Amino acid sequence: MTTFTDRAYEYVKETWQASFTHPFVRGLVDGSLDQETFKFYVIQDAYYLEGFAAAHSLAAYHTEDKQLALAFSEGVVSTIQDELSLHDSFITDLNITEDDLATYIPSPNAYAYMNHLKIQAQTGDPAKTVACLLPCYWLYEQIGQHLLEEGTDNELYARWINTYADPGFSAVVEKFKSIMNDLAKDKSETEIQELLHIFAQSTYYEFLFWDDAYTHNSWTVD
Numbered sequence: 001m002t003t004f005t006d007r008a009y010e011y012v013k014e015t016w017q018a019s020f021t022h023p024f025v026r027g028l029v030d031g032s033l034d035q036e037t038f039k040f041y042v043i044q045d046a047y048y049l050e051g052f053a054a055a056h057s058l059a060a061y062h063t064e065d066k067q068l069a070l071a072f073s074e075g076v077v078s079t080i081q082d083e084l085s086l087h088d089s090f091i092t093d094l095n096i097t098e099d100d101l102a103t104y105i106p107s108p109n110a111y112a113y114m115n116h117l118k119i120q121a122q123t124g125d126p127a128k129t130v131a132c133l134l135p136c137y138w139l140y141e142q143i144g145q146h147l148l149e150e151g152t153d154n155e156l157y158a159r160w161i162n163t164y165a166d167p168g169f170s171a172v173v174e175k176f177k178s179i180m181n182d183l184a185k186d187k188s189e190t191e192i193q194e195l196l197h198i199f200a201q202s203t204y205y206e207f208l209f210w211d212d213a214y215t216h217n218s219w220t221v222d
């Protein structure tokens with residue numbers, strides 16, 4: 001039987017692939033990514049991850065299903081413990097100052113993506129929320145695993161890759177994929193189409209997130 005996640009992958013294949021070949025992602029393994037650009041990304045991503053954790057909290061608040069409440073709450077814990085703590089180590093190693101953190105402005109697509117997560121979580125519909133959160137988990141896991149195979153000489157980038165290639169991260173991804181497939185099982189085709197679109201929106205924002213970091217995108221028109 002074709003699962004929702006099989007369909008979702010087919011639905012977004014090209015956009016999904018565009019993240020793998022984006023110069024930011026390629027630069028993590030070929031060494032061409034300059035540290036200032038990585039620093040810009042880390043600051044934007046700390047902002048994004050706070051919203052990502054908040055979206056899980058909102059979803060946990062809305063659900064009356066105990067298993068879902070647990071899964072969303074575990075998502076809050078793993079985001080803060082594993083991902084935001086990785087950022088703490090980068091903040092130290094990249095000399096990101098209090099001032100940098102107090103004065104940065106979320107890039108247009110970091111802002112839009114973060115709000116997309118919160119809007120979907122705010123609906124209180126767990127299927128929409130998981131469709132929205134899943135590309136964040138799944139795409140990073142896949143990128144982490146691919147880049148680990150290639151390897152990098154850069155210690156900072158290796159640390160980033162190892163976090164997302166970690167089996168513990170994959171376990172979280174598998175759990176959310178399985179929750180997504182369960183939630184989608186009894187949906188009508190119209191509802192499935194809506195969920196696929198939400199999944200595609202997040203996948204598209206993933207691509208734009210790399211692009212904003214790579215170009216240091218700001219709210220001005222050149």
Ligand SMILES: Cc1ncc(CO)c(N)n1
Nearest residue numbers: 045048083136137140209
């Ligand atoms: C933009 C973005 N998407 C996904 C992840 C992984 O959760 C992340 N850290 N940042």
